[in-house]
Amino acid sequence: MTVLAVPGSKSVTARALFLAAAADGVSVLRRPLVSDDTDGFAEALTALGYGVDRSGPDWRITGRPAGPAVPSADVYTRDGATAARFLPALAAAGHGSFRFDASAQMRRRPVGPLTAALRDLGVDLVHEGEEGRLPLRIEARGIKGGAIELDSGLSSQFLTALLLVAPLTAEGLRIRVTGLVSAPYVEITLAMMRSFGIDAVRDGDTFTVPPGTYRARDYPVEPDASTASYVFAAAALTGRSATVPGLGTGALQGDLRFVDVLARMGAKVETTTEGTTVTGTGRLSGVTANMRDISDTMPTLAAIAPFADGPVRIEDVYNTRVKECDRLDACAANLRVQGINVATGRDWIEIRPGTPRPVEIACHSDHRIAMSFSVAGLRTPGTTLDDPGCVKKTFPGFHDFLAELRRAWGL
Template sequence: MKVAVNISKIDGELYAPSSKSYTHRAITVASLSDECVVHRPLISADTLATIRACEAFGAGIERKDDRLIINGIKGKPAVPENVIDVANSGTTLRFMTAVAALTDGVTVLTGDSSIRTRPNQPLLDVLGRLGVEAFSTRDNGCAPLVVRGGLKGAITTIDGSISSQFISALLIACPLTTKSTTLSIKGEMKSRPYVDVTTEILEAAGCEILLEETNNIKFIIPANQKYNLKDYKVPGDFSSASYILAAAAVTGSTVAVKNMFPSKQGDIVIIEVLKRMGADVSWDKVKGIIRVTGNGLKGTTFDAGATPDLVPTIAVLAACADGVTVIENAEHVRYKETDRLHAMALELTKMGITVKEEPDQLTITGGALRGANLHGWHDHRIVMALSIAGMVAGDTTIDTIESVEISYPNFFEEMQSIGADFKIF
């Protein structure tokens, strides 16, 4: 499917979708608990993959209105009857690889053509050191993955520079083993706020994990724990909201986004970035409302280490700003649904913007965007970000737009409802 985008202004308010990251964790931890109700989960292609996988491990999951009623497996997943297909979801693949390590048998995990190119070797290696036979069928660290359960605690290290999801996955599985684990992080821990979201939910489930931070980060994970997640309400998603907020900022419009309460999401930093670039932004944290008025933007420097998912949004803000923006410390952004540094560099160049692509950064010189026929790379964040750029350029088409199903299924309809000139064809 494609969208044709014309020059648009927007006006009004939207309710941000629920957080994808919190939803994945709530479903996984609830499935490893006894009985739990997850309120306001995000229902999207990625979170449905997590639901299916947890069901394959034995959890009962029923959808009722805006709740998931979960009958959990009390820390002991069954051996799945079939291969687990995570579709396009990296979070599901990494989390379920660790859950598979808790079974008494063999699990095979695979997914779509994008997921089968994404790296997992650091997670497979650590699982190997924790007593689990875990390997890639093609010996390249990518799915299909095979995991023979038998997880035991130990003292080990993991490289933090590729994906925090390996660390989150281990933090979810290791408390359920019979021997404690010490996990030290080698190098910078990229995407750290996502690990904080994991430990927050684990804490809500009554799990204890100790964090030591001296020269490097170390998690001490006591063994023989039980999860007891009860009623859990999923907060709004700041990564999804970033497209709405950016749309107002680049088109000189005003919008309000509701369901934006403080949480551990690193992508909250979008508020600071918009302010720094010159937008008028206010955040009522009690009412959970962010208001943005676009006012002309100027370039900035953005360190993407903690918040890789904001890169497509910020690349579009940069393209519409006066002067130069440097998005740095972003190598891990290449390991997503697609290589997002390369995709954004290529597509913004088609719109007449000068972009310098280096291994771990983009340097973007803002300018007049011109309409173009763009490729969405089958990647929800690329599609949504380019749609915002199209609202400034006009006369733009973007393909592979069905990918918004991954994190924000109603993106186009909701943006149309506040004035975005999007025509789906």
């Protein structure tokens, strides 16, 4: 059995940065993820006037419940969707003039459901280019609060942004959502808000958050469950055993449910309070999996699917078409180049068994495409990537990590 330390969760780190910035006092984030996305989030907070000390392995954030400490700022969020979607809401709760922009890749991704909701709450904002996308400018005068409706069919991040900012409004928020995807990420948000002193109430599709003040705290960041999916898939694919400590029965992240899919395919899975172990049995069965709630792990399953002994069908993942790239089409195209029979629809992909050819994988600047097909490459020597550096978004050390795993397993 190989015990592997996985970097901190991107989702948890981003939420912790927001909560710490909004809290009263100084918070310490233990073992946060250090990656391009989280660096970009922290730099954006600095641009907004928050105190962010990243001089050591743990980060110290000086909170400011009143909002940004500067009267104006030009904020660049790089490729990071969490920063691009969370921080405009934080800025709107303050007072000043704030402009948000991002990379060309992030400019293509939607923010419209969030900005429409902020407008409904009286926030003065304008999209400088295409409506519903960055760049945007906010003339912030605080947020009164009240009741709104939100379409969460493309991303749960829009709901998370509103939940996180809700205590900073004068009256709190009552949010009715439709089409919620990736619901476990919302559960992460609610749990972390409780950790920082604010209780939100969920009644079906309605979330109610009172006004209040977040409390600064010492917060440990758990390992990233989406990243751990590559480790677990590698074990199932190669017949080895791998344990990721820190992702056990009390883990916040829903993407840990990826191991349930591997178990249905024939892998042995053991989850304890201390961590999760996946052991490959030498056989992977075909499976039909609804991955609406764990869609970030869809490329992981798609990449290893040809090695199953029957078709692998992944359903209800339309939202993966509006990620860093259209992940459904990207997975399908790469698998076809490898010689695999693939069919796709609006929100599904079905992959037939086959023997993938070693080819250059088109990453589309998407870290998850790069890492997923790299794992599958453990069974297809000679697989290369056209953009290996794109993994810096969430796991800069991924290639060294995988090479060490290959050596440890004698592959």
